[in-house]
Amino acid sequence: MEQLNEISKPKSYIGRKVPLLKNQPEVPSTSKIQQAVMKTEKGYKCFRCGNEDQRYFYSHPCAWCHSECTYCRKCINMGKMTTCTKLVVNEEDVILKEPISALAWSGELSxxxxxxxxxxxxxxxxxxxxxxxxxxxxxxxxxxxxxxxxxxxxxxxxxxxxxxxxxxxxxxxxxxxxxxxxxxxxxxxxxxxxxxxxxxxxxxxxxxxxxxxxxxxxxxxxxxxxxxxxxxxxxxxxxxxxxxxxxxxxxxxxxxxxxxxxxxxxxxxxxxxPARFHRQPLPVPRFQWIGNWRNYMKKHEALPPALTNWITSHLPSKCPIFLFVPTIKESSLIEEYVRKLTPLTASVHSEDPERHEKVASFRKGEILVLVTTTILERGVTIVNSQIAVLGADEEIFTESALVQIAGRAGRHPQFAKGDVIYFHHGKSEEMVKARNQILLMNKLGFEKGWLDSK
Ligand SMILES: [Zn+2]
Ligand SMILES: [Zn+2]
The missing domain is CATH 3.40.50.300 (P-loop containing nucleotide triphosphate hydrolases)
Structure with missing residues (x-):
């Protein structure tokens, strides 16, 4: 019954399974009921998630339709969609609603x-x-x-x-x-x-x-x-x-x-x-060769000297330090080595249940060095942070990831500069592209007159 109610609402809500009935229930005139998974020229297509990759389609004898039925595994976590499942689909554009004004923001745009x-x-x-x-x-x-x-x-x-x-x-x-x-x-x-x-x-x-x-x-x-x-x-x-x-x-x-x-x-x-609202250029990453840092760490059970020196150069000012590393597996080992330089160290990754708490402590200054995977490459703003990437030449660090990572630095008007360093064992094309993109943005920002002169 619940499903029937769902489709009797004249709404633009689709993606709902409807029960298989002899007499199909009525749908709003702007909608239709269609098969969820259908055979097209290219093979099967799921009309809920759009998947056309045939590897995600499986067939089995179906108790509902009493025949061989194909279903989509791409969107199965939202409920199973099969060749015998029906979907309610809006055919026409939803109509315009009553005009309203609601903006209460009173800030000023640059x-x-x-x-x-x-x-x-x-x-x-x-x-x-x-x-x-x-x-x-x-x-x-x-x-x-x-x-x-x-x-x-x-x-x-x-x-x-x-x-x-x-x-x-x-x-x-x-x-x-x-x-x-x-x-x-x-x-x-x-x-x-x-x-x-x-x-x-x-x-x-x-x-x-x-x-x-x-x-x-x-x-x-x-x-x-x-x-x-x-x-x-x-x-x-x-x-x-x-x-x-x-x-x-x-x-x-x-x-x-x-x-x-x-x-x-x-x-x-x-x-x-191309310009930040505070009119200062984006910090441009430096490249520093660090050799085979994995071998070094294995042999000495410590961070390579170049990285140690970089971290210790920033510790006295107590500014937050992001250390991006390529893998989850290595993050806790690297954390252990950073700990030899300062006990105020933590590491985070996507599977870490305490991730949010650790980022909060980092924000408060209770943690000085945060070892992280690319999980924190975007979305996080920490005032006056300094940024290092270890193994910046590795595949996970794409142009876009490296630009986003560099973008963590210098965001606050009072701390608009920041140190960004990519430690590598042979610089990659992606590193060069990332730096070029940042340089280009700064150039365009200056040309537009949106950045204060150097
Ligand atoms: Zn699907
Ligand atoms: Zn079936």
Whole structure:
């Protein structure tokens, strides 16, 4: 019965299984019921998650339909979708709602933020797409506020999606402050909240599978982050969630190589913000050769001298030090060696249940050196932090990861400089590309007059 209620609501909510009945229940005139997994020219396709990779489809004799049934393993954690499962799907764009004004944010935008904000507003008015390329620490959330207010005034439904759960949580907090009079829902795996016609939805891209033709404005924050950068089916999901007419605004500090080229040549509509709001250039990473540091550590049970010297040079000033390392496995061993220099050391990685507490202690100055994997490459702002990457030439440290890591330094106006050093055993192409990207942003920032002279 519950499932029947679900589809009798005239909402743009899809991705719901409907029971197999002799007489199919009625769906709103703008929706239809369709098979969840269907055979196409390329093989099977899952119409909830967009997966077309045949390795994720399995067949088995089905007790429901009494025949051989194929199901999708790509999205199975959201409930099993098979060739005999039906989905409620919106066919038509959701209609415009009542116009509202809700923006209560009274902060001031820097000239470079203002210019980007205006471009966001006109993209929304003209129903075009936009890539917003803003360096780490540019203040990109504020650049969205006016655009979202414009969309609400036009009666549009707004969604801000991101690949990362921690970004959802952070954004919800900031949007609830900026738009205090309207209800905003946060959707992610494990969230207690449910969508019920909210005008602003903040969600992981995964949860977009539950929507179709539902949002006139879709913002995708951290568009280059995992898994959105790799999982192409999520691009299909995002496309389907937006209305046919509307705007998709993609936000990133580190676009893919292809997007960078298209943006720099002006081949895609884009807004570039190469300068931080505090008008100081991005700290440029230094490269330092450190030899075979793994062998050294094994032999001496200590950090290589170059890294020891770098850490001890920063310890007296008591500034927080990030030490990025390539693997989870090595992080605790490296922590042990750093501990010989200062007891105020900790390490974190994605599987560490105390991760949030440790980052909080680091913020408070109770921990001076935080050994971390790429898990903290983005999203974390620690005032006056100094940054080292050990094994910067290893595969995990892509151009985008290295730019994001360097972007942790110098974010605060009073501590706008910061030391960023990549320790390597033979510099990689990605390291060079990362440094070039940072140098290019600084150059553009100066040319635009958005940075104070050196
Ligand atoms: Zn699927
Ligand atoms: Zn079946």
């Amino acid at each position: 000239p470079q933020q203002k210019e980007a904000s205006n471009q966001v507003v006109s993209a929304i008015k003209n129903e075009t797409n936009l890539l917003l390329w803003a360096v780490c620490g540019a203040g990109k959330t504020e650049m969205l506020f006016q655009g979202i207010e414009t969309a609400l005034q036009q009666g549009k439904n707004v969604c801000i999606a991101t690949p990362r759960v921690d970004v959802v949580i952070e954004l919800v907090h900031r949007f609830r402050q900026a738009f205090p009079t309207i209800s905003i829902v946060a959707l992610y795996g494990g969230s207690e909240e449910k969508w019920d016609g909210h005008r602003i939805v903040i969600t992981t891209v995964h949860q977009l599978m539950s929507f179709r033709r539902a949002f006139h404005l879709l913002v995708i924050d951290e568009v280059d982050a995992f898994p959105y950068n790799i999982e192409k089916h999520l691009h299909w999901v995002a496309n389907e969630a937006r209305t046919v007419k509307g705007s998709t605004i993609q936000l990133t500090a580190t676009p893919s190589v292809k997007q960078q080229q298209l943006a720099l040549k002006g081949k895609i509509p884009n807004a570039m913000v």
